[in-house]
Amino acid sequence: MDAVPRRRPNVSSDNPRSNDGVESRPQNESTYMSPSDRGLSESVYDSPELSFWIKSLVIIFIGAVYVCSLRHSCTINVKKQTFELLHFSSDNARVHLQRVTSLGPRPAGSNANELSAADYLRRELLNIARIATHSGMKVEFDEQVSNYSSFQTGFHVSAYNNLRNFLLKFHATFLSNCHYDSAVESPGASDDFVSCAIMLEACRIFALGPNNLTNDLIFLFNGAEESILPSSHAFVTQHQWAKEVSAFLNLEGAGSGGRLMVFQSGPGTDSEFLVNSYSDSFAQPYANVFAEELFQSGIIPSDTDFRVFRDFGRIPGLDMAYTSDGYCYHTRYDTESRISKECLQSTGEDIVTFLRQIVKTSAWTRSVYFDVLGFQLISVPWRLWKLFDWLLLTLSVCWLLYDRRFNSLSLDWIYFRRCNSVFGLIFAYLLGYLTHHYGCRMSWYSARYNLVGIYLLPFICWFFWFFTLLTNIPNGLCVICFKSSGLFNKMGWVISRKTNNLLIERDFFDAALFVIAFHMLVFDLLNSPAGFVSTIWLASILFGRVMYQLTAPNSLNSVRWTFFLVIPACLFWHFYFCASVVEFFIPVFGRSGQIIEPDIALSVCLFYLISPITLLFGGMMQCSAGNASRSLRLILLNACISYAVLVHASPYGFPYAIPPTSSVDDPTFSPRLQRIAIFHTERRFRDLADSEHVTSNDSFISILPLDVNDIRFLKPHSYPAAIPSSLFSYILQDDNLPNDNFGGLTELVNASSIPCNRSRPYCGTPSLYPYIHFLDSFYQIPSPPHSLKPTARLIMLSRTSLNNPVFPPDRQAVNLTFSIVSGPPLTHLLIRTDTPSVRLFAWSFNSSSPFPIPIPLPKKRDYPGPTGAHYFVYHVNAELRNHSQVWTQPWTFWLCLDFSTDVVQPHVDLAAAGIYVHDQFTSCNSPVLKEAMSRLPPWVTTMSGCSSYEHYRFLLK
Secondary structure: OOOOOOOOOOOOOOOOOOOOOOOOOOOOOOOOOOHHHHHHHHOOOOOOOHHHHHHHHHHHHHHHHHHHHOOOOOOOOOOOOOOOOOOOOHHHHHHHHHHHHOOOOOOOOOHHHHHHHHHHHHHHHHHHHHHHHHOOOOEEEEEEEOOOEEEEEOOEEEEEEOOEEEEEEEOOOEEEEEEOOOOOOOOOHHHHHHHHHHHHHHHHHHHHOOOOOOOOEEEEEEOOOOOOOHHHHHHHHHOOOHHHOOEEEEEEEOOOOOOEEEEEEEOOOHHHHHHHHHHHHOOOOOEEHHHHHHHHOOOOOOOOHHHHHHHOOOOOEEEEEEOOOHHHOOOOOOOHHHOOHHHHHHHHHHHHHHHHHHHOOOOOOOEEEEEEOOOEEEEEEHHHHHHHHHHHHHHHHHHHHHHOOOOOOOOHHHHHHHHHHHHHHHHHHHHHHHHHHHOOOOOOOOOOOHHHHHHHHHHHHHHHHHHHHHOOOOOOHHHHHOOOHHHHHHHOOEEOOEEOHHHHHHHHHHHHHHHHHHHHHHHHHOOOHHHHHHHHHHHHHHHHHHHHHHHOHHHOOOHHHHHHHHOOOHHHHHHHHHHHHHHHHHHHHOOOOOOOOHHHHHHHHHHHHHHHHHHHHHHHHHOOOHHHHHHHHHHHHHHHHHHHHHHHOOHHHOOOOOOOOOOOOOOOOOOOOEEEEEEEEEEEEOOOOOOOOOOEEEEEEEEEEOOOOOOOOOOOOOOOOOOOOOOOOOOOOHHHOOOOOOOOOHHHOOOOOOOOOOOOHHHHOOOOOOOHHHOOOOEEEEOOOOOOOOOOEEEEEEEEEEOOOOOOOOEEEEEEEEEEEEOOOEEEEEEEEOOOOEEEEEEOOOOOOOOOOOOOOOOOOOOOOOOOEEEEEEEEEOOOOOOOOOOOOOEEEEEEEEEEOOOOOOEEEEEEEEEEOOOOOHHHHOHHHHHHHHOOOOOEEEEEEEEEEEEEEEEOO
């Protein structure tokens, strides 16, 4: 058959596009078409009017608000509390939760964690074991105290000793894990003792059973998760029961209450069985494989015991966490009062049901999983989902070929569609950039509805302007400037200056279909289950379009019917999915440091999330009536400008919430506060090699803001500081500004950030965690020293030359052995070498790489000297002792270094960083620190304590 020109359906003269100066196409213009398409081409395509768009946006908005509210509900079929012993009781779990969280913060090594909480768990677990024995069950209780060990995690090494785990084994194949320690200054209700309380109540139920335990069950209560996961490593590598574990359930907390979210599974095929059991057991599932891909990519600055069980134990499992109200995470607001009785009861019942199903199943078999509005979990093996993706891709290609069976195949319509995505992405980046650098940063942090006005509303406005003015066919501004009429004539969209709306709508739909299919293909080639979103959209719109064309082909031209095709049922699921992603990420941006610019990241993320919807609306926007397009553009533009003025010229743009009272137990207040780390620090430097003589010292209050707002809101009279930093500061005069004095640190008014001193190990910073490379600003307020007891003390035990034939003649190797003999439970080791003249090539710490890995530092600025190589060893020793005395078990380690023989005095710099965050240290009650904290504004929450930095220098020859 000869080549056939592109089919050009007629446009009836009774419906020209309004005010576009384009008349309908003459009926006698000859065009080849099949008989089956003749009726379709001769029908009328009614252009969307203004009322249609307004009603549609209102309906979508109301539906989005409703489905987003489903994420927080825990009111599903909650059973009335009874005295039946075999039922889960939230009252019993609440008692456990209240008694332990009332002890206050419980970091590893503190008396609250190592004595009080440990005694409570020991007593309760022994009672449960006694009950189980009377019930005729075989139960074993064990208390593990770890030996010394170390392991590589990220860029640093974690070392630990004397950590405590409690275990209860019923008849040990399946492991259920929680941790009973907490972050600094946090009571740790959601993170993570509520999980321990649920597990204690589950233990009681299983002890009273009868239960058919085909698979055995271990409950693990680990005592040092917040110290970068050492307790789970101690169990996996040192406990005799670890080899018997076939799968595990890890219970965590990244918020305060709400529903438990499954956000990690695997590794291996056994996770398929776990996900299916979760689907069958949880009445209100909340799970998403997209969250798993994000978490494992390292984008989120958090970690859980799941990684240790997976990487060091090679055990498959599920990772569940509370994510609602993530602002409470690791703050003093993480109290038991924020965990509702309904959520505690429903979560406990679901977990008990899940564990019962696990232990009764005798068969074990990467899944794609997601929940549908919290009512049903969809779980499909990844291999089958990929097969479905390829089938769907084949059907999409067939549809595109079928839809163009009488057309000349051209990719111009796809290129035109991709221009929208590219320019839209640029617009999203510029919008985030302007907001971050010249507007109110993070205005959505305290008021999430600002996301709608600051980002979503401009995105909608952009798309309408792009399709109805800039690239409108045939009279758009870009069309006229770039003289694209020849392309439109080739496409059949414009014939003798007459537009063919029906063909435009169909081509734009096919372009959207192609783009979504391409995205799905990319995720499949990357072997990432996170592409399931593209699969859902592609299947929904393709199935809807095909079914409608088969059942009502002569009505396809009606835009009101087309609207229901391009807005399928998955739209509201997509809103639910987007809301879950945004709800998780917004609190994370409050603790992600200053390297990431959250307004830019969030703007681009939101654009990507709503792109499937806008892809499908493009053709309809192009075909809108002229008056409707013009009116809607003006309405949206006015709305964007009005909202921008409101946010930037009023306290609505202030990023943080102000607590109504000083009580942390008010569950109605969401603590959307600025996080800072504030420590009273004392440093001693010993620049004379092999000498204990202190050559210099200093002391100060160190302040590390943990978000991009830096110190702008820590100064006096900084509320609402968004006004003087905004584009609209000229609108309000000083007389109109609120005159509330919320305090602030006057020392920071003209303060400058302290650059990283790269000549000292780890910038001379005794950091609680090895993550200062996420920060860009460090501030110091000079202060008198504080009393440090015990002082971290390091001594060198030996220096031995090494004869290694591997090294060239101009280099020599040496082994140095050291010991840290005193210090607080958190005493870290910091190392710096002058590379390349001095290199560290081996050490006594376990590492996953053949050579020690240097840790990254903050970006280099205002420091002309060499960087060298820096190493961080995070160390926790939870041994109970008199902390003013020398350690009964010194921390001994060795380093192997090689150096150039041309260097006159080759040396290595070491520092022992002592972190004092426990109540038993009198130095934690520093009056200077307390006075500084008392002057902080009420919208600030702190991670505080005292620290010491003991620097030493040792020669290598």
